[in-house]
Amino acid sequence: MIELDFVTILYCGAIGLLLIGAAGLVMCNNLFRMLLALVIAEAGVNLLLILAGYRGGATAPILGFGPAGAPMVDPVPQVLVLTAIVIGVGVQALAVAVMVRVYRAYGTLDVRELKTRFEFEVAAEQGIEPPGSTEGPAGGRPLSPVPPRPQHGEARP
Amino acid sequence: MRNVAAILFTGGLGFLLLVIASQLGFGEPPMRVGQGILDVAATEVGAANIVTSVLLAYRGLDTLGELSILFAAATAAGLVLGQRRASAAPDPEAGFILRAGADLLFPLLLVVGFYIILHGHLTPGGGFQGGVILAAAFFIGVLARPAESLDHTAIVVIEGLAGAAFIGIGLWALLADGEFLKPMLGTGTLGTLVSAGTLPLLSLAIGLKVGSELAGLMTSLSGTEAREP
Amino acid sequence: MSNVILPVVLPLLAAFLMQPLARLSAGVARLAGPLVLLAGLVLLLQLWFAPQSAPFTVALGGFAPPLGIVFHVDQLALLFAMAVPLFTLFFWDWSASGGDDTQGRARQDALMLLLAASATGLALSGDLFNIYVFYELMAVASFGLVSLRGTGPAQIATVRYLLLSAFGSVLALTGIAILYAQTGTLNLAQLGQLAPATLQGPAGLAAFALMLVGFGVKAELFPVNTWVPEVYATAPARIAGLLAGLISKLAVLVVVRLLVVVYQDTGAAQLMLVLGTLTILFGEFAAWRARDFPRMIGFSSIGQLGIVFIAFSIPGPWGLLAGLAVALHHLLIKSALFSLANRWSGSLERLAGGARSAPVAAGLFVLLALSLIGVPPLPGFWTKILVLAGLAQEGSGLHLTALGAILLVTAIEANYLFRFATTLYRKSDSPPAAPGRRDVGAAALIGVVIVVLTLQIDPVGDKLRDVAREAADRDGYISTVYPSAQARAGREVSG
Numbered sequence: 001m002i003e004l005d006f007v008t009i010l011y012c013g014a015i016g017l018l019l020i021g022a023a024g025l026v027m028c029n030n031l032f033r034m035l036l037a038l039v040i041a042e043a044g045v046n047l048l049l050i051l052a053g054y055r056g057g058a059t060a061p062i063l064g065f066g067p068a069g070a071p072m073v074d075p076v077p078q079v080l081v082l083t084a085i086v087i088g089v090g091v092q093a094l095a096v097a098v099m100v101r102v103y104r105a106y107g108t109l110d111v112r113e114l115k116t117r118f119e120f121e122v123a124a125e126q127g128i129e130p131p132g133s134t135e136g137p138a139g140g141r142p143l144s145p146v147p148p149r150p151q152h153g154e155a156r157p
Numbered sequence: 158m159r160n161v162a163a164i165l166f167t168g169g170l171g172f173l174l175l176v177i178a179s180q181l182g183f184g185e186p187p188m189r190v191g192q193g194i195l196d197v198a199a200t201e202v203g204a205a206n207i208v209t210s211v212l213l214a215y216r217g218l219d220t221l222g223e224l225s226i227l228f229a230a231a232t233a234a235g236l237v238l239g240q241r242r243a244s245a246a247p248d249p250e251a252g253f254i255l256r257a258g259a260d261l262l263f264p265l266l267l268v269v270g271f272y273i274i275l276h277g278h279l280t281p282g283g284g285f286q287g288g289v290i291l292a293a294a295f296f297i298g299v300l301a302r303p304a305e306s307l308d309h310t311a312i313v314v315i316e317g318l319a320g321a322a323f324i325g326i327g328l329w330a331l332l333a334d335g336e337f338l339k340p341m342l343g344t345g346t347l348g349t350l351v352s353a354g355t356l357p358l359l360s361l362a363i364g365l366k367v368g369s370e371l372a373g374l375m376t377s378l379s380g381t382e383a384r385e386p
Numbered sequence: 387m388s389n390v391i392l393p394v395v396l397p398l399l400a401a402f403l404m405q406p407l408a409r410l411s412a413g414v415a416r417l418a419g420p421l422v423l424l425a426g427l428v429l430l431l432q433l434w435f436a437p438q439s440a441p442f443t444v445a446l447g448g449f450a451p452p453l454g455i456v457f458h459v460d461q462l463a464l465l466f467a468m469a470v471p472l473f474t475l476f477f478w479d480w481s482a483s484g485g486d487d488t489q490g491r492a493r494q495d496a497l498m499l500l501l502a503a504s505a506t507g508l509a510l511s512g513d514l515f516n517i518y519v520f521y522e523l524m525a526v527a528s529f530g531l532v533s534l535r536g537t538g539p540a541q542i543a544t545v546r547y548l549l550l551s552a553f554g555s556v557l558a559l560t561g562i563a564i565l566y567a568q569t570g571t572l573n574l575a576q577l578g579q580l581a582p583a584t585l586q587g588p589a590g591l592a593a594f595a596l597m598l599v600g601f602g603v604k605a606e607l608f609p610v611n612t613w614v615p616e617v618y619a620t621a622p623a624r625i626a627g628l629l630a631g632l633i634s635k636l637a638v639l640v641v642v643r644l645l646v647v648v649y650q651d652t653g654a655a656q657l658m659l660v661l662g663t664l665t666i667l668f669g670e671f672a673a674w675r676a677r678d679f680p681r682m683i684g685f686s687s688i689g690q691l692g693i694v695f696i697a698f699s700i701p702g703p704w705g706l707l708a709g710l711a712v713a714l715h716h717l718l719i720k721s722a723l724f725s726l727a728n729r730w731s732g733s734l735e736r737l738a739g740g741a742r743s744a745p746v747a748a749g750l751f752v753l754l755a756l757s758l759i760g761v762p763p764l765p766g767f768w769t770k771i772l773v774l775a776g777l778a779q780e781g782s783g784l785h786l787t788a789l790g791a792i793l794l795v796t797a798i799e800a801n802y803l804f805r806f807a808t809t810l811y812r813k814s815d816s817p818p819a820a821p822g823r824r825d826v827g828a829a830a831l832i833g834v835v836i837v838v839l840t841l842q843i844d845p846v847g848d849k850l851r852d853v854a855r856e857a858a859d860r861d862g863y864i865s866t867v868y869p870s871a872q873a874r875a876g877r878e879v880s881g
Contacts, residue, residue: 011178018560019171025553026163031545038552045559052567053186061207062280063199064348072207074191075198077566079211080515083223084559086285087522090230091552093374094529097234098545100378105538118542122619125539126678127733177564177589187570190452197453215454218391218446222507222519225398226526229500232405233530236493237541313405320402324395336448337391 011051017044031102031109035095042088046081053077203344204278204353212283213359217338221323223285224363228320231374238377251301259301266294274364278353284363291368296375303379312373319366326355326362388444390433390459390510393426393467397503401496408492415488419495420478423471423502430468433459441856441866443512451512451867452573458512458867462710462857466509466639469717473632474502476721476828477624494534501527501628508636512867514562514572517640521558521601524636525551528629532621543616550613551603558600564593575867578647578860585648594654597644598661604637606630606688607695608665615672618684623731626680627724630687631717638691638713642698646706647863655699656784662695663788670795674802678733682802683723686758689795690716693773696788700776707854708772714850715769719754722832726751729821734806739814747821748810750833755803757836760796765839768847770796 021041028034053074059066061075103109106117194211202210212220250256270290277283299307327338334341345352400422408415441460445451479494504523511517529551533544566572568589569580577585584590603610618626645654669688676682690712698709726747730737741748757766770792777789820826839846856862 012175015171015174015178018174018556019167021556022170022553023163023167025549026166027160031549034549038549038556041553041556045556045563048560049563049566052563053188053191055186055188060281061195063205063207072195074186074188074570075194075207075211076191076216076572077563078208079216079219080562080566082208082212082285083219083515083519086223087226087519087526087555088552090227090526091522091529091548093378094230094234094237094526095545095548095552097237097374097378098529098533098541098548101237101533101541102538102545105541114542118539118616121537121539126619126731127736173592174560177592180587180589186567189570189576190572191570193453201449214447215449216515218455218507219516219519221395221398222504222516222523225401225500225503226519226523228402229497229523229526229530232493232496233526233533236490236497236530237533237536237544239490239536310409313409317403317406321399324399324402327395328399330447331388331391334448336388336444337395337446339448 007051007054007056010047014044014047014051017041017047020044029111031099031111031114034111035092035099038095039088039092042084046084046088049077049081049084199347200344202340202353202356203347204356205348206278206280206283208281209278209283209356209360210353213278213356214338214340217327217359220359220363221327221338224320224323224366227367227370228316231316231370234374235377250303255297256301259297263294263298266290266297270294270364270368274360275350275357277360278356279348279350284360285367287360288364288367289371291364292371292375295368295372299376299379307372307376309373312369312376315369316366316373319362319369323359323362323366326358330355387442389429390444390457391446393429393471394503394507394510396422396426397499397506401499401503404492404496404499405489408488412488412491415492415495419499420475422499423475426502426506427468427471427475430464430471434461434464434468441862443867452571452576455511455513455516456573456575456867457510458574458863459510460856460863460866461853462639462706463509465710465714465853466636467506469632469635469714470502470505470509473628473717473721474498474505476725477628479624480824494531497527497530501531501633505633505636509639512574514565514574514577516572517643518555518558518562521604521637521640522555524633525555525604528625528633531625532617532629534622534625535620537620539616540620543613543620547613547617550610554600554603554610556600557596561593561596561600564589564596568593573867574643574647575864578650578864579868581648581650590649591653591657594644594649595657598641598654598657601637601640602661604629605634605641605695606665606669606691607661608668608692611665611668611688614684614688615676615681618680619678623680623724623728626684626727627721630684630724631720634687634691635694635713635717638694638698638709641695642706642709642857645698646858647860650701650860655701658695658699659784659788662692662699663791665689665692665695666791666795667692670798674798676802677735679730679737679806680724680727682734682806683720683727686799686803687716687720689799690720690758693770693792693795696792697773697776700773700780700785703851703855703858704772704776704779706858707851708769708776710850710854710857711765711769711772711847715757715765718832718835719758719766722750722754722829725825725829725832726821728825729819732818734809737806737818738809738812739817740809740820741811742814743817744820744826746830747826748807750826750829751810752807753833753836754829755807759800759803763840763843765836765843768843 018041021037021044024037025034028037055071055073058071058073061072194215198207198210202214204210270287273282274284274287330339330341331337340354342354344354400418404415407418444457446455501524504520507520508517529544529548533540568584569577599610606614666689669685669692673682673685676685694709694713697712698705757764760766760770774789777785
C-alpha cells in the first residue's frame, strides 16, 4: 500500500481539490459557483505541480538562505506555478467581468434559465423556431417571462 | 441524471489519478532541468533567488507570455464592461475607518510594493507580487472615496510603456547580443541590490505593468472608471 | 536566425502600445496592427525560401536546452506560422470605427494582435510549458473577441466558453505536471528522448489523454466542443471564422507535436482515432439538423476537425501528410465560408433566393461546398482520398470503422450542403441582403486559390509530402535540438 507520509497526504489533497473543482464545475447551476469550483481546481493543480518538485529534506532555492551546500528543491515547478497562478487570476477576473454583464442583462446567473433565454433570443434573432416551449413544467413552476411562441395558424413574425 | 454522470466522471478521474500517483515517486524528483539550473544559475545570471533567475532569464519568454495574458484579460474586461453608465448613481462614500485606514496604508503599501519588486532577485518576491500590492494600494483609495476615480489615461499609458519597456529590454539584448531576453549588464556581486544584470529592471517593468493593469481592471469592475475625455 | 522570435514579439509590442497610440493618433493606431503583421509575414517568408531549408533551433536568451526555452523551426512550423498573419489580416476589421469609439477599436486590435502573436509562438515553440502559456494567451484573447457584439447571448456564450476552456487548461496542466514528475524536463525533444524509457506506462498515457482533452477544447474535439454552436451563433462571423479556421488548426498542431515527438509508439494514436470518430459523427449530424447558416458551417467544421484528428492518428509520414492536407484545405474553405456568413447570418429559410441577389456569392458557395464534400478534381477530393487510403492501409477494426464513418459523413455533408444550395437557387419573393463586396471579394480570392490548387495539385502535393516527411522524423527533431543526441541519450539512460 501507499505509505502515509507527509508528501502522500499533500498529494491526495491536491488530487482531492482537483476533483472537488471538477465535480463543482459540472454539477453547479450558478455561474459564480462554477467559477469558484474552477478556482479550487486550479489551486489543486498548482499544488500538484509544486509537489512534483519537492525534494525531501531540501531547502528553498535561494542562495544564502539555507546552509551552504545543502540540496535545494526544484525551482522550475515554482516558476511554472507562479505563471499558472497569474494566468488563473487573469481568467477569473475576466470571468467575473463577463458575469457582471450577464447579470446586468438577465438578472440571473442560473445556468438552466440562461440557456433557455439564450436559445430563445438567438432563435428570434435568426428568425427560426426556438426549441422547447414556454410552458412551465406540470406542477405550476413557471419560467421567467420569455416571448411566447406564436400559436399554430398564426402568422410567424 | 447530470449529477450521476458528474459523480461517475469525477470518481473515475480520481481513481485514475490516484493509481498513477502511487507510481510516481513524489519526494525524489528526477530534477534533470532543475539540477542543471541550480548548478549554473549563480554564475550565469547572478541572482541569489534562483526562482527569479528561472522566471526572468531561463524562462523569460514564458513570463512575457504571462504578462500578455494579464494584459489580454484586462483589455477584454475593459471591452466587455465598457464605460460607466452615465445614469448610474455614484457609490456612497465609505465610513471613517476605511477612509482613515486607506490614507494611512497608501504610502506604506507603496513602499512595501516597491520593496518587494526591487528585491525580487534576492528574496522571494518579484514583479508580479509587488505589482499586486501596488494595485491594492491604489484600489483602497478608490474603495474609500469612490467619487475620486483613477485616471484612465495614466493607467493605460503606464501599462503600455511598462510592457513596451520589458519587450524593449529584450529587443536590446537581441540587437546587442544576438538573443532575445538574454541577461545583459553583467552579473554583479551575488546578494547585493545591484546584481543580476537586467533582472531588477525587468522586475520593475513587470511590477509597474501589473500594478497599473490590476488597478485599472478593478476600477472598471467596480464601475468607477473615469469617463473617456 | 534568432530573428524568428520577432513575428511573436513585435505583435505583442504593438498590442501593448495600441491604447496609448490610439490616444495620440487614431490613424496610426489603425495601421500599426496590419503593418506589424505584414512585417512578421515577410520575415517568415524569407525563412521559408531560404537556401538552407533544413530545420533549426533557436535557444531563447542564449540558454542552451534543456535549461532554457527553444524554438524549433521546421517546415511544418513555418507553414503554420505563415498562415497566422495571413489569416489574421484576412479577418481583420477594416471597417471605419465610430468617431468616439477609438478606445474600443484599439482594444479590439490589441486582442487580435495578441491572438496572432500567441498563435505564431504556438507554431514555433519546442517547449511544453511555453506552448501552454501561448495556448492560454490565445484562449484569453479569443474570450475577449468572442464577446465583441456585446449582446446578452454573446455574453452567455462567452462565459460558458470561458469556463469550459479554463477547465480544459486545468486538465492540460495536470497532464504537464504528471509528465514533469515522471521525466523532470519540459523540452519536447528531451521528452522524446526519455519517452521510450519512462512514458510507456499508464502514467504517460494518462498524461497524454489529459493533454488531448485539455488542448482539444480549442480543437473542437468531442466531448469538449459544446461551446462551438453557442459561440458561432453569437460571435461576429470574422471571429468565428478565425476560431474555426486558424486557431483550431494550431491547437491540433500542438497535439500532433506531442504525438509525433513524445508518444510515437504508444496507444495514444488509438485514443485520437476514437475521439476523432466520435467528433465527426457528432458534428455532421448536428450540421444536418442545423437551421441557420453560421451554425451549419460551424458544426461542419467540427466534423472536418474530426477528420483531421483521424488523419493524424495514422502512423508515419502518411498520417501527417493526410492530416496536413485536410487541415490546410479546411482552413481555406472555412475562412471563405465565414466571410460569406457575415451577411448571410439568418435562418436557412430566410436565405432562400440568395442566388438572385448575389450570384457570385452563390456560385462561390457551390464551388466551396463541392471541394468540402470531396468532388474530383477539386483539392478536397485528394485530401479525403489520402485519409481513406491511409485508413484502409492500416486495416484494423478501429481504422475501418473510422473509414466507414467518414464515408457516411460525406454523404450527410453532401445532403445538407446541396439542400442549402437548392435553397439559395430557389425562386423567392424577398431575397436576402447580399454579402458585402469586401466579403465576396475575400471569398473569391480563396476561390481562385482553390482553382489554382486544382490545377497545380502535383507540385503542391509533393511539397506537402516533403513537409510531412520532415515533421514525422522524430529522431531528426531530437538531433536538431541536441546535435550530440547520441552521446546525450547514452548519458541520460545511464544517468
